[in-house]
Amino acid sequence: MKPRKIWIDEIHGGSRYGLKGKILIKKRSPFQEITIMETENHGNALMLDGCWMTSDKEEKYYHECLVHPALSSLKTASRVLIIGGGDGGTARECLKYSDISLIDLVEIDKEVIELAKKYLKELGQNAWEDKRLKINICDGLKWVSNTQNNYYDVVFIDCSDPSEISNDIYSLKFYEECKRITKKEGIVATQSESPESFPTIHIEIIKSFKQIFQISSTMYSFVPFYPSGIWSWTFGSEDSTQFLNPQYKHIDSIENSCDIWNLNYQKGAFQMMPNKILNKLKKI
Numbered sequence: 001m002k003p004r005k006i007w008i009d010e011i012h013g014g015s016r017y018g019l020k021g022k023i024l025i026k027k028r029s030p031f032q033e034i035t036i037m038e039t040e041n042h043g044n045a046l047m048l049d050g051c052w053m054t055s056d057k058e059e060k061y062y063h064e065c066l067v068h069p070a071l072s073s074l075k076t077a078s079r080v081l082i083i084g085g086g087d088g089g090t091a092r093e094c095l096k097y098s099d100i101s102l103i104d105l106v107e108i109d110k111e112v113i114e115l116a117k118k119y120l121k122e123l124g125q126n127a128w129e130d131k132r133l134k135i136n137i138c139d140g141l142k143w144v145s146n147t148q149n150n151y152y153d154v155v156f157i158d159c160s161d162p163s164e165i166s167n168d169i170y171s172l173k174f175y176e177e178c179k180r181i182t183k184k185e186g187i188v189a190t191q192s193e194s195p196e197s198f199p200t201i202h203i204e205i206i207k208s209f210k211q212i213f214q215i216s217s218t219m220y221s222f223v224p225f226y227p228s229g230i231w232s233w234t235f236g237s238e239d240s241t242q243f244l245n246p247q248y249k250h251i252d253s254i255e256n257s258c259d260i261w262n263l264n265y266q267k268g269a270f271q272m273m274p275n276k277i278l279n280k281l282k283k284i
């Protein structure tokens, strides 16, 4: 029998964020409930424990904004770490930089990777076959603790929303560890939730980055099917010239390869902190 179309909602704070389509797979891994749906208007979409993670149609809003502000601001980057990122979208964007020789992708749940390879082909595309990408099925905290100082040029935290399995990587201790394993001139970049629908954790992340890094900055943009639509990414570094003064020599070709991100978009996005968040940060 053909699967029928249904609605699946992420329910958050009295609101529902729903997509309509057919369920391709729904299963419980040792870590979480994984659902992948073929939707009417968003391509295939991934939900983990009731929260939308990504969809074919909207993933670029998210992955381009996580990756390019960091990588385009370095003249060169060789080693990159991705914590989470099991759908392959972050790795795909990183592989656009030809100087990168190693991407360690550290994902706790191997079933997310297996299912993404099968059902979310648009996300990883050829990244899975690229020799520079090393898949490590491991807890992010453990991986970071076992890594030597100053090893990576950029660390990306591409995690799911706070939950039992991800809480430890929303901590000051974890961000300090990420800084320790990043080169002095490198960058730590994280998705930092929504100022509208997750303001408490959003402010916590910004506060932690401000406490740890000489320089930290948050950019705001949209991921239309995430709760409230507005989303954020926070970047930390020890070098004052970064983020707003991109250095990468082939930046034009990166801009041309993107659907969403470009330097002007980024310039505006780094100036978009809502006043209510600014005011809360002033009080801390």
Ligand code: SPD
Pocket (backbone or CB within 6 Å): 051, 052, 053, 054, 062, 085, 086, 087, 088, 089, 090, 158, 159, 160, 161, 191, 226, 227
């Ligand atoms: N509420 C959605 C938060 C999602 C953050 N991570 C998405 C993973 C995409 N690679």
